[in-house]
Amino acid sequence: xxxxxxxxxxxxxxxxxxxxxxxxxxxxxxxxxxxxxxxxxxxxxxxxxxxxxxxxxxxxxxxxxxxxxxxxxxxxxxxxxxxxxxxxxxxxxxxxxxxxxxxxxxxxxxxxxxxxxxxx
Amino acid sequence: xxxxxxxxxxxxxxxxxxxxxxxxxxxxxxxxxxxxxxxxxxxxxxxxxxxxxxxxxxxxxxxxxxxxxxxxxxxxxxxxxxxxxxxxxxxxxxxxxxxxxxxxxxx
Numbered sequence: 001x002x003x004x005x006x007x008x009x010x011x012x013x014x015x016x017x018x019x020x021x022x023x024x025x026x027x028x029x030x031x032x033x034x035x036x037x038x039x040x041x042x043x044x045x046x047x048x049x050x051x052x053x054x055x056x057x058x059x060x061x062x063x064x065x066x067x068x069x070x071x072x073x074x075x076x077x078x079x080x081x082x083x084x085x086x087x088x089x090x091x092x093x094x095x096x097x098x099x100x101x102x103x104x105x106x107x108x109x110x111x112x113x114x115x116x117x118x119x120x
Numbered sequence: 121x122x123x124x125x126x127x128x129x130x131x132x133x134x135x136x137x138x139x140x141x142x143x144x145x146x147x148x149x150x151x152x153x154x155x156x157x158x159x160x161x162x163x164x165x166x167x168x169x170x171x172x173x174x175x176x177x178x179x180x181x182x183x184x185x186x187x188x189x190x191x192x193x194x195x196x197x198x199x200x201x202x203x204x205x206x207x208x209x210x211x212x213x214x215x216x217x218x219x220x221x222x223x224x225x226x227x
Contacts, residue, residue, distance in 0.1 A: 044207055045164060047216040061215045095163055104152045104170065104211040110163035 002026040004096045004111035011117045016086050022079040022096030022111055030054065030074040033099035035107065036081045038092040038116075046092075049081065050099070064090075086118045122146050122210050126219035134227045139195040141222045143186075143208035151187045152212040158221075159204040168193065169211075200226055 008020040020036070036048040049060045049070040058070050069082040079096055096111040123146035133139050143153065151171040156164035166175045168184040171191055181196045195202055203226045208219040 044218040044220045045209075046218070047214070050214075059214050100169075105216060106154050106166060106169040106211060107156070107164070107209075108166050108175065110165070113163055 002098065002109040004098065004109060006094065006096050006111045006114035009094065009114035009116045011119065012086055013120055014086060014088055014118055016118075017082070017084040018086065018116060019083070020081040020094055020096075020114060020116070022081075024077045024079065024096075024098075027098070029072075029077040031101060033105070034070075034072065034079045035097040035099060035105075036070060036079075037095045037097050037107065037110075038090075039095070039113075040092045045095070048094070050105075051079070083116070086116075088118050091116060091118045121215055122149065122212060122217050124208055124210055124217050124219040126206075126208060126222050128222060129220065130223040130225065132225045132227050133195075133198045135198060135200060137198045139198050139202075139224065141193045141206055141208075141224075143191045143193070143219050145189045145191075145210055145212075148188050149210045149212035152210060153184075153186065153191045154209045154211060155182075155184055155193045156207045156209065157202075157204050158207065164207060167206075195224075198224075198226065202226065 003025045005023045012018045035050040039045045051070045067085045071080045093113040095113045097107045098109040100108045125144045153171045155168040158164040172184045205221045205223045
C-alpha cells in the first residue's frame with residue numbers, strides 16, 4: 001500500500017523558514033516524480049513544485065520560485081520542501097503527492113497533508 | 121498560466137439523480153484533464169484522468185468527457201458517498217492548475 005506521511009508543519013513568522021518532509025513507503029520511490037501541492041481550506045489546490053526520480057530536474061510555481069527548494073533522498077525514501085522568506089499567503093495545508101509513471105501528470109496518491117501557518 | 125473554471129460552484133442532489141459538473145480551460149489542453157474528489161478533512165483522490173479514463177477502483181457511475189477546452193464529469197445515479205468537492209486539473213503544462221471546485225451535497 002502506498003503511504004505518504006508529511007511532517008514539519010506548524011506556526012512560523014513571516015520571513016521565517018520551515019522544512020517539510022514526506023516519508024514514502026509501499027512503492028519504489030526513486031522511480032516516481034513527486035510533487036508538493038498546497039491548499040487553503042475552502043479553496044482549490046495549488047501546485048507548488050515537482051522533482052523527478054533522481055532529483056536532477058525540478059520545477060516551481062512562480063509564486064514560490066527563489067524561496068522554496070524541493071529535494072529528495074532516495075536512500076531514505078523521503079521528499080523535502082525547504083521554505084524560506086515565508087509570507088502570510090504561504091499559509092495552507094501542504095500535500096506530498098505522487099505522480100503516475102508514464103503519460104501526463106496525474107496525482108494518484110496523496111499524503112494526509114500538513115498545516116503550515118505563517119503569522120506573527 | 122492556464123485558468124480552469126468550473127460550474128456550478130455547488131449543487132444539491134437526491135440519491136439516484138444524474139449530476140454533471142463542467143470545467144472550462146482558458147486555452148486548448150487536448151485531453152489532459154483530470155478529476156478529483158475531496159471529502160471534508162481528507163486529501164483529494166484521483167477519479168478520472170486524461171478526460172475520460174477511470175482510475176482503478178472508481179465506480180462506473182462516474183464518467184468523464186470532453187477535449188480541447190470543455191470538459192464534464194457526470195455521476196449517474198448519485199450515491200450517499202459521493203458527497204464532497206470535485207476539482208478538475210489540467211496536466212497540459214506547468215504550472216498545473218486546478219478549478220475552484222464544485223461542492224456536491226446529498227439531500
